[in-house]
Amino acid sequence: MKEFLLLFRTDYENIRQRNPEQAEVMMKKWMDWIGGIAAQNKLTTKGNRLQSSGRVVKSNNIVTNGPFTDIKETIGGYSIIKAGTYDEAVELAKGCPVLLTGGNVEVREIDVV
Amino acid sequence: MEQQELLPHLFRTEFSKITAVLCKLFGIEHIELAEDIASDTFLSALEVWSYKGVPANPIAWLYAVAKNKAKNLLARNQTFSKKIEPQLKRLSPGNEEIDIDLSEKNITDSQLQMLFAISHPSISAEAQIGLALRILCGFGIEEIANAFLTNKETINKRLYRAKEKLQQEKVEIEFPSEAEINNRLETVLTTLYLLFNEGYYSESQDVVLREDFCLEAMRLTYLLIENDQTDKPDVNALLALMCFHASRFPARKNENGELVLYNEQDESLWNTELITKGIFFLNKASQGNIISKYHLEASIAYWHTIKADTKEKWESILQLYNRLLQIEYSPVIALNRTYALSKANGKEEAIKEAEKLQLTNNHYYYTLLGELYKGTDNTKAKQHFEKAYALAKTQTDKQTIRKKIEEL
Numbered sequence: 001m002k003e004f005l006l007l008f009r010t011d012y013e014n015i016r017q018r019n020p021e022q023a024e025v026m027m028k029k030w031m032d033w034i035g036g037i038a039a040q041n042k043l044t045t046k047g048n049r050l051q052s053s054g055r056v057v058k059s060n061n062i063v064t065n066g067p068f069t070d071i072k073e074t075i076g077g078y079s080i081i082k083a084g085t086y087d088e089a090v091e092l093a094k095g096c097p098v099l100l101t102g103g104n105v106e107v108r109e110i111d112v113v
Numbered sequence: 114m115e116q117q118e119l120l121p122h123l124f125r126t127e128f129s130k131i132t133a134v135l136c137k138l139f140g141i142e143h144i145e146l147a148e149d150i151a152s153d154t155f156l157s158a159l160e161v162w163s164y165k166g167v168p169a170n171p172i173a174w175l176y177a178v179a180k181n182k183a184k185n186l187l188a189r190n191q192t193f194s195k196k197i198e199p200q201l202k203r204l205s206p207g208n209e210e211i212d213i214d215l216s217e218k219n220i221t222d223s224q225l226q227m228l229f230a231i232s233h234p235s236i237s238a239e240a241q242i243g244l245a246l247r248i249l250c251g252f253g254i255e256e257i258a259n260a261f262l263t264n265k266e267t268i269n270k271r272l273y274r275a276k277e278k279l280q281q282e283k284v285e286i287e288f289p290s291e292a293e294i295n296n297r298l299e300t301v302l303t304t305l306y307l308l309f310n311e312g313y314y315s316e317s318q319d320v321v322l323r324e325d326f327c328l329e330a331m332r333l334t335y336l337l338i339e340n341d342q343t344d345k346p347d348v349n350a351l352l353a354l355m356c357f358h359a360s361r362f363p364a365r366k367n368e369n370g371e372l373v374l375y376n377e378q379d380e381s382l383w384n385t386e387l388i389t390k391g392i393f394f395l396n397k398a399s400q401g402n403i404i405s406k407y408h409l410e411a412s413i414a415y416w417h418t419i420k421a422d423t424k425e426k427w428e429s430i431l432q433l434y435n436r437l438l439q440i441e442y443s444p445v446i447a448l449n450r451t452y453a454l455s456k457a458n459g460k461e462e463a464i465k466e467a468e469k470l471q472l473t474n475n476h477y478y479y480t481l482l483g484e485l486y487k488g489t490d491n492t493k494a495k496q497h498f499e500k501a502y503a504l505a506k507t508q509t510d511k512q513t514i515r516k517k518i519e520e521l
Contacts (some may be wrong), residue, residue, distance in 0.1 A: 028432075032458070035435030039447040040469055046439050 010103035047079035240275035349398035356391030357414035427456035
């Protein structure tokens with residue numbers, strides 16, 4: 001089994017605009033999706049959400065307010081799952097609720113050191 | 114109480130207390146000796162009481178005799194008393210007389226310390242439970258063999274090897290330090306959890322015995338709660354869990370000794386006092402911000418004390434399972450989660466989730482699939498139930514599945 005890092009990219013505006021009911025619905029979808037992966041014994045860690053704030057540290061002591069990619073695709077959170085192949089990992093990622101609101105999931109195989 | 118019943122009853126309650134105190138005194142290398150003295154004491158009782166009658170205070174009689182036997186041993190056996198002299202001096206400094214303290218406090222302390230000593234990671238879980246049952250709960254070898262569905266020789270071997278290991282590891286019979294206690298407590302709780310499970314799920318036909326295992330597990334957990342150093346949230350959560358499960362004991366078996374499934378149980382038989390106790394301990398456990406797997410399992414068990422099928426119940430249970438799976442995975446938990454999902458999100462979604470599990474050598478897996486297809490595709494349901502039947506090993510399980518097939 002390999003481990004895969006899942007990076008969830010989303011438009012933070014989306015999240016800010018939700019009302020409490022919508023937030024609750026999304027919360028359930030996330031918990032059910034994570035629970036489903038855990039039920040298959042393929043969850044390493046549920047991970048965390050990330051605040052929308054950030055910093056980018058570059059050489060020459062340059063520090064900017066990040067994240068600095070297109071604001072519509074900021075990393076909103078991460079999880080780590082287990083799978084045999086990229087195809088399997090992708091199948092698991094397809095259930096991610098972030099896809100329902102125009103976001104996307106980056107799937108990266110973790111190197112074994 | 115009739116004399117016939119009195120001695121076995123006293124054996125159950127007092128053997129372990131005497132053994133625990135003596136074990137603590139002699140050290141773990143001499144567990145056998147402690148057990149022997151305790152056994153001898155009861156043998157004396159059997160002999161003497163049958164012609165002199167039961168004494169006015171039977172327990173005091175037992176304790177007095179046990180003390181004498183221990184003192185005599187120390188007096189007779191110089192080598193032995195020299196060996197344990199440092200230990201004795203340590204426990205009662207400045208005391209010429211060897212004091213065998215059978216006060217309630219020392220009994221409780223000794224039992225707790227034995228509990229920690231026995232729940233040692235160097236011996237297998239089975240051995241831990243076996244030792245707990247024997248030394249801490251006073252069960253006989255035959256009773257233990259019965260519960261584990263094995264024979265006396267196997268149990269004796271298992272206990273012997275476990276004691277050897279504890280001696281090798283030089284395990285001390287004492288309270289772990291403040292720094293160590295959380296670590297050691299984890300193993301202790303696992304032992305108690307397994308002990309309870311043994312009673313709850315054991316295939317042995319002796320229902321009374323199995324209930325006794327559960328009650329013993331609860332008693333020992335309660336000892337931990339009564340002690341300030343070990344009165345922690347997860348211990349309270351574990352006791353809550355045990356209370357909730359034990360509350361259904363009266364309803365779990367019918368007159369024919371067959372297992373009655375939850376859905377068919379007569380809830381008026383559930384022990385409401387135990388449910389109330391469980392709620393008390395769960396509340397106590399929920400103070401602070403630590404959530405252990407016991408908290409989650411106890412919360413799920415709490416919801417099961419309410420028989421009515423509501424959306425709220427099953428949604429709560431589903432989310433609790435979602436969280437539980439993140440801390441601890443097991444096929445049974447995964448299957449239970451899927452069942453809860455079927456109640457909260459509908460059978461269609463549950464079937465998809467179930468099929469992803471692929472627990473193909475587990476009869477519960479096929480039982481679940483059978484349940485999910487029941488009503489919508491009874492042919493498929495039957496196929497799954499039959500696969501479950503083939504995989505099931507115990508009579509109880511096979512019976513349960515057969516019933517499901519007949520009800521289709």
